[in-house]
Structure formats: C-alpha cells, structure tokens
Amino acid sequence: MLVIKVGGSAGNNYDALCDDLAARGSAAGPVVLVHGGSDETNKLGEALGHPPRFVTSPSGYTSRYTDRRTLEFFMMAAGGVVNKSLVERLQARGINAVGVSGLDGRILAGKRKATIRIVEDGRQKMLRDDWTGTIESVNSGLLRTLLDAGYLPVVAPLACSERGEALNVDGDRAAAAIAAALGADTLLLLSNVPGLLRAFPDESSLITHIPRNDVESYLGFAEGRMKKKVLGAQEALAQGVGQVILGDARVAECVTRAVAGHGTVIR
Numbered sequence: 001m002l003v004i005k006v007g008g009s010a011g012n013n014y015d016a017l018c019d020d021l022a023a024r025g026s027a028a029g030p031v032v033l034v035h036g037g038s039d040e041t042n043k044l045g046e047a048l049g050h051p052p053r054f055v056t057s058p059s060g061y062t063s064r065y066t067d068r069r070t071l072e073f074f075m076m077a078a079g080g081v082v083n084k085s086l087v088e089r090l091q092a093r094g095i096n097a098v099g100v101s102g103l104d105g106r107i108l109a110g111k112r113k114a115t116i117r118i119v120e121d122g123r124q125k126m127l128r129d130d131w132t133g134t135i136e137s138v139n140s141g142l143l144r145t146l147l148d149a150g151y152l153p154v155v156a157p158l159a160c161s162e163r164g165e166a167l168n169v170d171g172d173r174a175a176a177a178i179a180a181a182l183g184a185d186t187l188l189l190l191s192n193v194p195g196l197l198r199a200f201p202d203e204s205s206l207i208t209h210i211p212r213n214d215v216e217s218y219l220g221f222a223e224g225r226m227k228k229k230v231l232g233a234q235e236a237l238a239q240g241v242g243q244v245i246l247g248d249a250r251v252a253e254c255v256t257r258a259v260a261g262h263g264t265v266i267r
C-alpha cells in the first residue's frame with residue numbers, strides 16, 4: 001500500500017504525477033492520493049477580496065488562519081478544483097479515480113481548534129473563529145471499500161468535527177494519518193522541493209537519509225510549512241508506516257523516483 005501526498009503549492013507537476021501513476025499501473029499495488037490546496041486557496045482569496053493570512057504558533061508552526069470565509073475558499077479550492085482536476089487527469093489516463101474530501105463519510109474525523117494562540121510582532125495573541133483542526137481518526141473502512149472495488153481514492157484535506165463541522169486540516173498530517181490507518185509500507189510526501197534541505201533554498205544541500213529514531217534532531221532544518229511535513233513523517237513512522245520519503249513533485253516520474261529513494265528517505 002502506497003499513500004502519496006502531493007503539495008498544493010505552486011510548481012508541482014500534476015500531469016507528470018498522473019502520467020507516472022498510469023505508467024506504473026495497478027500491478028504496482030493500491031494507491032491513495034492525498035493533496036493540498038494552498039495555491040488555489042490563496043488565488044481565490046485574492047480574487048474575491050479576502051486575502052490569505054498566515055499565522056505562526058508559539059512553537060513555530062506556520063498555518064493558514066481559517067475564518068469561515070477562508071474555510072469556504074478552502075472547500076472550493078482543495079475540495080473542488082484541485083481535487084477534481086486530479087481526478088480528471090487520472091480519468092483521462094484510464095485510472096478510475098474517485099475524488100472525496102476527508103469530510104465525506106468522515107474519512108477524516110477531527111477536533112476543531114476554534115481559538116488559536118499565535119505570535120505576532122513578538123507578542124502572543126488569541127485568534128477566534130478558526131476552522132482548522134487536528135485529525136483524531138480515519139474511516140479506513142470507507143477507503144478500503146473504494147480500494148477493494150478497484151478505485152483510486154483522491155482525498156482533499158478537510159475533516160469532519162465531532163459536531164459535523166467542516167475543518168481545514170494539514171494535508172501532510174492527513175496523509176500520515178491515512179497511511180497509518182491503512183498500514184501503508186510507504187508514505188510519499190511530494191512537494192516543490194527535492195526533499196528536506198539542510199540550507200533551504202540551496203537544493204544541493206538535500207538531506208538524503210534520516211534515521212527513523214532521530215527525526216527530532218532534523219526538525220530544526222525545516223522552516224515554516226516544511227515543519228509540518230517532518231512532523232507528519234514522524235507521526236506516520238510512530239504509527240507503524242515502514243518509511244516516509246520527502247520527494248520532488250516538479251519532475252517526471254516523481255512517484256517512481258521517490259519510491260527508488262530520490263529525496264529524503266526516513267526509515
């Protein structure tokens with residue numbers, strides 16, 4: 001079982017990704033594809049007069065402040081155009097993909113963080129009306145039903161709260177939770193960089209291998225949103241996923257290359 005997360009920031013090559021999945025075929029085993037939606041969400045917010053706001057937590061994690069309007073943009077972008085354009089690309093290549101969000105059938109059930117603590121101008125503040133959350137469980141039965149029937153699930157990172165509310169959740173951590181719940185041997189976190197760089201943005205400083213019991217000491221190299229990928233990797237490994245590979249989604253054969261060990265291999 002292979003779980004792949006492809007980034008939603010600019011620069012990822014979805015055509016190349018889908019070409020590679022089609023070339024690998026079903027003989028390569030079952031695949032679940034999770035994706036992000038940052039770039040499209042930003043564009044929608046800008047176009048509709050409600051630009052994105054990114055906030056940093058006291059522990060240094062960067063995330064999108066998701067008020068109700070932003071949640072709607074996120075649903076339109078991640079749950080809509082990004083999800084459906086991946087399904088369209090896969091269908092055009094003969095793969096019977098089904099696009100869902102984690103909200104559907106509670107594929108991802110989570111806990112809302114209605115109030116978040118942030119650091120701005122060196123001071124801590126509380127922000128209310130936030131619609132982000134953390135994942136608590138995965139409806140692996142629904143994903144297995146789709147996989148067993150021969151479909152390739154394409155999952156947008158929305159979750160369902162205990163009260164049935166839609167939540168914006170981190171795509172990398174969503175993929176980690178899905179990989180763990182399905183007992184995947186490999187989780188690929190593909191984005192617009194070659195992997196974890198020791199000296200970002202110098203791509204020649206790629207860290208090629210991280211021992212699974214030493215992920216913590218590499219967290220310091222990750223800035224901003226890369227931290228969530230390293231955290232996701234750590235969560236997946238702790239829950240039994242065999243290996244996590246941070247790979248490049250800008251290039252041809254990105255899945256095959258990452259599976260072959262190009263990128264940052266954590267195991």
Ligand SMILES: Nc1ncnc2c1ncn2[C@@H]1O[C@H](COP(=O)(O)OP(=O)(O)OP(=O)(O)O)[C@@H](O)[C@H]1O
Pocket residue numbers: 006007008009010035036037038039171172190191192193195196197198199200221222223224225226227
């Ligand atoms: N040490 C590092 N090595 C590599 N990339 C880093 C590092 N530190 C920070 N980054 C940043 O992390 C970014 C990748 O994370 P980002 O969340 O933007 O990707 P994404 O997965 O496409 O997003 P999403 O799926 O949430 O839409 C890179 O484009 C880079 O700017």
